Amino acid sequence: MQEIHIVDIRKLTEIIKTKYGYDFTNYAISSFKRRILRILELYKFSGVDALAKKITDDPVFFEEFISEITVNVTEMFRDPSFWRILRDKILPNILLNHKRVSIWHAGCSSGEEVYSIAILLKEMGILEDSKIIATDIDDRILERARSGVYTVKNMELNEKNYVRFRGENELNKYFEVKNGLAYMDKSLVKDVSYRKHDLVNGIVFNKFDIVLCRNVMIYFNQNLQNDVLKKLHESIFKYGYLAIGSKESLIWCEIANKFIVVNNEEKIYKKIKE
Amino acid sequence: MNHMKFQGLHNNFKAIVIGGSAGSFQGITKILSQIPGDFPLPVIMCLHRLKHVRNGFIEALSIKSIKDVIEPYDKEPIKRGKVYLAPANYHLSIELGHYFSLSTEEMVNNSRPSIDITMETASYVYKNKLIGILLSGANKDGALGMKRIKDSGGFTVVQDLADCMIDTMPAAALEITKIDHTLTVDNIIKLFFEIHNLYK
Numbered sequence: 243m244q245e246i247h248i249v250d251i252r253k254l255t256e257i258i259k260t261k262y263g264y265d266f267t268n269y270a271i272s273s274f275k276r277r278i279l280r281i282l283e284l285y286k287f288s289g290v291d292a293l294a295k296k297i298t299d300d301p302v303f304f305e306e307f308i309s310e311i312t313v314n315v316t317e318m319f320r321d322p323s324f325w326r327i328l329r330d331k332i333l334p335n336i337l338l339n340h341k342r343v344s345i346w347h348a349g350c351s352s353g354e355e356v357y358s359i360a361i362l363l364k365e366m367g368i369l370e371d372s373k374i375i376a377t378d379i380d381d382r383i384l385e386r387a388r389s390g391v392y393t394v395k396n397m398e399l400n401e402k403n404y405v406r407f408r409g410e411n412e413l414n415k416y417f418e419v420k421n422g423l424a425y426m427d428k429s430l431v432k433d434v435s436y437r438k439h440d441l442v443n444g445i446v447f448n449k450f451d452i453v454l455c456r457n458v459m460i461y462f463n464q465n466l467q468n469d470v471l472k473k474l475h476e477s478i479f480k481y482g483y484l485a486i487g488s489k490e491s492l493i494w495c496e497i498a499n500k501f502i503v504v505n506n507e508e509k510i511y512k513k514i515k516e
Numbered sequence: 517m518n519h520m521k522f523q524g525l526h527n528n529f530k531a532i533v534i535g536g537s538a539g540s541f542q543g544i545t546k547i548l549s550q551i552p553g554d555f556p557l558p559v560i561m562c563l564h565r566l567k568h569v570r571n572g573f574i575e576a577l578s579i580k581s582i583k584d585v586i587e588p589y590d591k592e593p594i595k596r597g598k599v600y601l602a603p604a605n606y607h608l609s610i611e612l613g614h615y616f617s618l619s620t621e622e623m624v625n626n627s628r629p630s631i632d633i634t635m636e637t638a639s640y641v642y643k644n645k646l647i648g649i650l651l652s653g654a655n656k657d658g659a660l661g662m663k664r665i666k667d668s669g670g671f672t673v674v675q676d677l678a679d680c681m682i683d684t685m686p687a688a689a690l691e692i693t694k695i696d697h698t699l700t701v702d703n704i705i706k707l708f709f710e711i712h713n714l715y716k
Contacts, residue, residue, distance in 0.1 A: 271612065272609035272610070273609065276633070313619060313621050320605075403568070460590045460618045460619055460620070461619065467591070490590045491591075493589070
């Protein structure tokens with residue numbers, strides 16, 4: 243495997259920032275470098291310079307670049323115990339005081355977790371009273387999220403997770419297999435608003451009861467995590483919840499003192515200070 | 517314990533990375549149960565494990581381990597003398613500045629965590645101050661990682677093929693790069709003691 247130098251990555255991120263306004267400067271270097279190498283191989287570029295030139299000259303290619311640079315590996319009900327706690331503890335708690343629940347899915351990728359939350363809410367009988375906004379930096383992946391079409395192979399994994407989540411039904415109640423692909427029941431997400439939003443440069447656009455941002459900030463370095471967490475914090479109502487990935491932590495983050503840990507195993511936090 | 521001399525060993529290493537897959541559990545447990553309690557270097561383990569079982573593995577490893585085994589969080593700083601294990605279903609990378617990053621990228625060599633990823637990123641950060649150890653396993657993950665460590669001037673060890681339950685993984689490393697030492701688990705333990713002595 244070839245090696246690429248950090249100076250070349252810096253040059254590339256500068257070009258992208260100047261021309262397109264996306265800022266990858268503070269992405270975690272190890273994974274960002276692997277994504278770049280992957281793109282060099284995928285499109286058979288001779289090196290970072292060739293990639294930089296293509297990006298400069300070809301805005302359509304840049305959209306593809308955004309799709310490839312972001313990691314879109316996700317599952318329905320990943321960490322089933324997280325979804326159980328959301329259903330059995332967190333949501334009932336919110337419903338004590340509110341009739342409606344608002345949820346922001348920050349970094350929704352191909353939408354598997356949007357379906358997970360929609361199925362969960364439907365089984366609780368509160369889907370109709372919920373407001374879900376799902377955002378991602380990548381237009382193409384949002385299209386895929388909207389389409390709700392997944393491979394049968396991935397559905398097998400999703401079904402296993404759903405069983406361990408102890409859902410009410412069989413997961414296959416919510417999809418149909420046609421021509422070797424699984425088509426999700428789109429009525430589940432008919433009220434979901436899918437929007438393009440960049441966590442790095444995007445504005446705070448609303449407040450929510452729950453913000454789900456699991457395994458998204460792992461691609462950022464600590465400085466960027468701090469910046470993004472400030473925005474997430476602003477986007478949560480006081481006493482609302484933030485869920486991050488089970489192997490993420492707020493310990494090293496500046497904003498940690500404005501949250502308390504509600505569930506350490508599943509990394510669910512409650513905002514206690516503005 | 518009688519001393520063994522290992523050519524190429526010095527007291528300027530910063531970390532040890534261990535890769536293991538099928539058939540490595542016993543060896544790992546044995547190593548963890550015998551290394552000195554004040555062993556100075558961080559030991560970073562990337563072991564293939566069930567992707568969707570978050571709990572149990574670390575407990576099983578910890579039963580006999582002298583030191584606590586830590587599954588690091590994303591961006592957790594790497595500390596000397598600690599033993600780390602790549603968490604289930606994440607790749608574990610080492611970043612400049614000596615901390616961990618996790619990722620859910622595509623599987624590499626059918627594996628997440630992938631040993632190649634942990635070893636390659638560790639090698640990038642620690643250069644010639646890294647020791648790589650590859651144990652028993654049934655696929656080829658780790659071979660490229662070991663090559664990277666060797667090419668950067670690090671110190672490389674694979675488990676003696678005859679000592680492995682399944683020798684495919686160390687054999688793959690031996691095939692693509694010149695490995696410094698081929699050792700049984702017992703002699704890998706001696707290597708840990710020798711390093712421990714050098715750092716006194």
